[in-house]
Amino acid sequence: xxxxxxxxxxxxxxxxxxxxxxxxxxxxxxxxxxxxxxxxxxxxxxxxxxxxxxxxxxxxxxxxxxxxxxxxxxxxxxxxxxxxxxxxxxxxxxxxxxxxxxxxxxxxxxxxxxxxxxxxxxxxxxxxxxxxxxxxxxxxxxxxxxxxxxxxxxxxxxxxxxxxxxxxxxxxxxxxxxxxxxxxxxxxxxxxxxxxxxxxxxxxxxxxxxxxxxxxxxxxxxxxxxxxxxxxxxxxxxxxxxxxxxxxxxxxxxxxxxxxxxxxxxxxxxxxxxxxxxxxxxxxxxxxxxxxxxxxxxxxxxxxxxxxxxxxxxxxxxxxxxxxxxxxxxxxxxxxxxxxxxxxxxxxxx
Amino acid sequence: xxxxxxxxxxxxxxxxxxxxxxxxxxxxxxxxxxxxxxxxxxxxxxxxxxxxxxxxxxxxxxxxxxxxxxxxxxxxxxxxxxxxxxxxxxxxxxxxxxxxxxxxxxxxxxxxxxxxxxxxxxxxxxxxxxxxxxxxxxxxxxxxxxxxxxxxxxxxxxxxxxxxxxxxxxxxxxxxxxxxxxxxxxxxxxxxxxxxxxxxxxxxxxxxxxxxxxxxxxxxxxxxxxxxxxxxxxxxxxxxxxxxxxxxxxxxxxxxxxxxxxxxxxxxxxxxxxxxxxxxxxxxxxxxxxxxxxxxxxxxxxxxxxxxxxxxxxxxxxxxxxxxxxxxxxxxxxxxxxxxxxxxxxxxxxxxxxxxxxxxxxxxxxxxxxxxxxxxxxxxxxxxxxxxxxxxxxxxxxxxxxxxxxxxxxxxxxxxxxxxxxxxxxxxxxxxx
Numbered sequence: 001x002x003x004x005x006x007x008x009x010x011x012x013x014x015x016x017x018x019x020x021x022x023x024x025x026x027x028x029x030x031x032x033x034x035x036x037x038x039x040x041x042x043x044x045x046x047x048x049x050x051x052x053x054x055x056x057x058x059x060x061x062x063x064x065x066x067x068x069x070x071x072x073x074x075x076x077x078x079x080x081x082x083x084x085x086x087x088x089x090x091x092x093x094x095x096x097x098x099x100x101x102x103x104x105x106x107x108x109x110x111x112x113x114x115x116x117x118x119x120x121x122x123x124x125x126x127x128x129x130x131x132x133x134x135x136x137x138x139x140x141x142x143x144x145x146x147x148x149x150x151x152x153x154x155x156x157x158x159x160x161x162x163x164x165x166x167x168x169x170x171x172x173x174x175x176x177x178x179x180x181x182x183x184x185x186x187x188x189x190x191x192x193x194x195x196x197x198x199x200x201x202x203x204x205x206x207x208x209x210x211x212x213x214x215x216x217x218x219x220x221x222x223x224x225x226x227x228x229x230x231x232x233x234x235x236x237x238x239x240x241x242x243x244x245x246x247x248x249x250x251x252x253x254x255x256x257x258x259x260x261x262x263x264x265x266x267x268x269x270x271x272x273x274x275x276x277x278x279x280x281x282x283x284x285x286x287x288x289x290x291x292x293x294x295x296x297x298x299x300x301x302x303x304x305x306x307x308x309x310x311x312x313x314x315x316x317x318x319x320x321x322x323x324x325x326x327x328x329x330x331x332x333x334x335x336x337x338x339x340x341x342x343x344x345x346x347x348x349x350x
Numbered sequence: 351x352x353x354x355x356x357x358x359x360x361x362x363x364x365x366x367x368x369x370x371x372x373x374x375x376x377x378x379x380x381x382x383x384x385x386x387x388x389x390x391x392x393x394x395x396x397x398x399x400x401x402x403x404x405x406x407x408x409x410x411x412x413x414x415x416x417x418x419x420x421x422x423x424x425x426x427x428x429x430x431x432x433x434x435x436x437x438x439x440x441x442x443x444x445x446x447x448x449x450x451x452x453x454x455x456x457x458x459x460x461x462x463x464x465x466x467x468x469x470x471x472x473x474x475x476x477x478x479x480x481x482x483x484x485x486x487x488x489x490x491x492x493x494x495x496x497x498x499x500x501x502x503x504x505x506x507x508x509x510x511x512x513x514x515x516x517x518x519x520x521x522x523x524x525x526x527x528x529x530x531x532x533x534x535x536x537x538x539x540x541x542x543x544x545x546x547x548x549x550x551x552x553x554x555x556x557x558x559x560x561x562x563x564x565x566x567x568x569x570x571x572x573x574x575x576x577x578x579x580x581x582x583x584x585x586x587x588x589x590x591x592x593x594x595x596x597x598x599x600x601x602x603x604x605x606x607x608x609x610x611x612x613x614x615x616x617x618x619x620x621x622x623x624x625x626x627x628x629x630x631x632x633x634x635x636x637x638x639x640x641x642x643x644x645x646x647x648x649x650x651x652x653x654x655x656x657x658x659x660x661x662x663x664x665x666x667x668x669x670x671x672x673x674x675x676x677x678x679x680x681x682x683x684x685x686x687x688x689x690x691x692x693x694x695x696x697x698x699x700x701x702x703x704x705x706x707x708x709x710x711x712x713x714x715x716x717x718x719x720x721x722x723x724x725x726x727x728x729x730x731x732x733x734x735x736x737x738x739x740x741x742x743x744x745x746x747x748x749x750x751x752x753x754x755x756x757x758x759x760x761x762x763x764x765x766x767x768x769x770x771x772x773x774x775x776x777x778x779x780x781x782x783x
Contacts, residue, residue: 023465038561064561070591075584078550079557082491082568085539086558102580109544110551118532118752119522120538123756154754178756223759 017213018205020190023053023129026171027091029217031061034089037175039066041093041129050095051131051190057337073103077128081110084124084180097132097184098144111180112155121263127174127181132160133190133241133288134325134334140327143325145240145289150182151266151298157181159222159264162189162243163210169220170263177222188312196245196340199329225269227276231258234282234347237273237299239265242286242335246318249340255348257284265295273299274306281312282347286335293318316343373612375683383686390692393417393639394426394669401652405631405659412622412632415666418641419699423706431483431645435709441482441640442704443718445474445697448498450722451507452671454730455514459528459675463738464514470495470636472670472688475696476601477571478502479640483647484557489559491539491552491570494529495601497618503536507729516644516744517737523745523752537566549585549598556596556654557588567654569597569647574621574664575606578614582624586662590628595654597647598662601637604668608682622664631662637667638693640700668693703710747773 017025029107032035033330048055058066069076073094080090094100100107111124134143150158159174159181161167167185174181188194192202205211228247232255238246243261252255258276262268277283283298283303296317303315318335326333377383396416399407418429425432433441452469459467460489470477477498490499500510509521513531516524522532532540540553542548552570559566576582577600589596600621604611614621625632631653643665650661668691672679683763704710737743751758751766758766 070584070587071588072584074580075550075553075588078547078581078584079554079588082551082556083558083561083615084554085551086489086555086562088558088561105544105580106547106550110542110547114540115520115756117526117530117542118534119525120753121532121534123541157755161572267761270760 015215016206016211017164017168017192018211019161019164019167020053020186022056022213023088023171023185024055025169026175027054027057028060030066030091030172030175031057033217034108036087037091038064038083039091039093040069040080042069042071042095044068044093049093051187052261053129053185054093068341073099073101074106077103077106077111080126080128081106081114084111084126085114085122089175090126092126092128094128094130095174096138096142097130097183098147100128100130100146104149107150107156107180107182108153112153118157124180124299125178127171127177127183129171129183129185129346131187131190132184133186133188134330135194135241137327137330138325140324143330145184145287145320146264147182147184148289148293148295151295155179156266157222157264158184158266159185160186160239161263162186162240162261163208164205164213165210166220166226166261166263168213169218172217173219173222176219179329181222182341183210184240188241189244193244194241195248196334196336198334198336208273215235220263222264223229223267223269225263225272226261228259228261229257229274231256232280233257234284234344235260235273235276235280236284236286237262238286239263240288242288245287245336246284246340249337249344252337253341253344268299268302269307270302273303277303277307278310281310283307283311284316284340284343284347286318286340288335290322291317292322294319313347313349316347318343360612361608373610373617375610375612377684377687379680379682379684381684382772383684383690385690385692388692389415389521391415391417393420394428394430396427396429398428398649401649402656402658403631405625405629408628408631412625412634413620415502415634415636416642416646417636417639418645419639419703423699423702425641425703427706429642429645431641431648433641433644435704435707437482437639438588438700438704439710441479442697442700442710444478444482444498444502445640445700446718447722447725448474448501449697450719451497451501451510454723454726455511456675458514458730463530464516465732465739466675467514468494468529468674469671470497472691472695473601473603473667474498475640475643475700476599476637476665476667479643480599480647484651487537487566488651489537489539489552489555489566489568491548491555491568492541493545493548493571493573493576493601494541494543495573496571496690497529499530500533500538502533503538505533505536505538507726508732511730511733512736515733515736515738517733517744518743519733519736520745523749546572546581547578549581549586550608553585553588553594553596554749556594557592560592560595565655567595567597567651569599569651572602573606574600574602574604574616575609575614577621577624586624586628586630589660590630593657593659595657596660597650597654599647600662600664601667602664603667605669605673605679607673607677620664622662625662630662632662632664634664634666636693637665637698638699640696641703648710666693719756735750
């Protein structure tokens, strides 16, 4: 990646990355390691992507490894299925998760089921990267969180990092995985962490412990959650941007919460969830996506089925509202400190 | 404003009223058929551009109809592929086998041995002759009426029938609808029921082959009705943009279940003409003329192989049978349509051509048909040993959970255990598996 995008190192020998830089680093490593990996998508080539995730990669690996595509998500995903059948490992980028819908049939009916329907003769080992979620005043068409749609499809995996360190390790695992993986990148925290207060800027990653990213290749397994903070009073299940918001609110309120970053929602780390809720007896689920039939509903059902007799209070779901993302009222839509704080109060009152 | 009446009426009241056009086929059941509107061209009169020509040079051929075999049963013009009698007999033999196979499988469905079948009667040339024109490892992305490709590539009939019966030997483990084959060994891609999805996939495969500097090209088949799908347009755009070595075969058999080709836009232009706007080569070909089909496919394959880009071929043909065993074409089209189809039957035309060449005769043809029936019968008996649909000889049900992911995740392990438990409750004796 070009030098001007690198974060300055805080200490000698230590590399501190923004999430977007960590993603770029992971892509760089995987292009280097395996000539069968290719990157394609709108604007990913010469320009390096609208968020700069692929900056410098076309220059380094050439135009047949990293290239722009027509504005056709159906084409991007469909072509990637055919490339997978050939033996390549495509990494298509969908510029915003909101644009993924024209490619849904190829993802849901084709990529997800190719292994099954051909009894393993053909596979679609692709990693579909896409920035998702709000927080950049992108209006209703640049802010959505469609992860629940994919969680409902047998054959797909859905991965969502929340730190630069995780983003690199999870992306490398996703690219090496032989199943199609949807890799949703929380764009609000591409360049810093976010505590949920819209009137404050994001906090630069520089000082965050998870911005220290080791050189070279490392993997974080898919389906394994991360315990962000250990605690006894309640369990918080979150992913992406909401990990940071929920953690900040718990910290501010002085709650001894066990905050769990799910990292992937399919497969979800049921062991970690179950052990934590059995220990704390209280569970709050936080996601930015709309509430009804969101992935929080699945998490809530899983916790209820497996931990009911350990629960001291009803499970709390803190989510976005069931409306499209409003441009000017983004700050009011977002599940921020007030909504989370009140849910914490309700949980602890019981 | 000019659209505002002066007498106080609403805006627009002085404009002509608009009318929606809903296409209607020319004939319905009971109607007399008249095909005089079809421009059936004279065989041999269509020019054959060089395979490396600019796409625009093929534009006239997208509204013409490439034909080789004449009413005199002889080959005419520059598109004559000049196949040897042996090659012609091999194609004839494969087509006869496809027809015998279809007959037997159709009866098998009626006898309850499987749930569903789709014949390709009248369209055999569009897959068999095309397959003969490709290299055996050129990757094909078929739709659901290209059983002729598998047969031409020597895929065992018994394997095909195992798949149709979804029995314990079905190598797709009984998961796919009958006729939705897959064979990597024969460079035959897994068939999807969602229409036209194979077009971007074929394009992607061809692009991948080009990225790796390989020599393998891709070809894909789609019905004319499915060209209305967005995937068709995505695929053509990608193929044009990257000059992908891919061939798009559009089988215009006039009917998409009960919707005639007008509902895919056939009233306005040809399907081959779709190529023009994308800047790719296009050919419109008599799909019941084996020699024309072979020549067109060969032309497109040569073009793709030499990095001259993609080709869209419309094969103008007729679906002589119903859409599937679940369809009754007599409910929506005239019975005479099939009888009077002006381009004839592809098998019969090739047979007459070979006879005219002095390389075939009626007795040999009868013997060929009898041999095909016998081969299919034997294969059927062999497949039936492995079971027929719904008679218990299917794959063990634990296979239901395999291949969803490469490895079984925890939730599928739990569900598989539940399935095992349910079997034990239902069949305490331990059977069936």
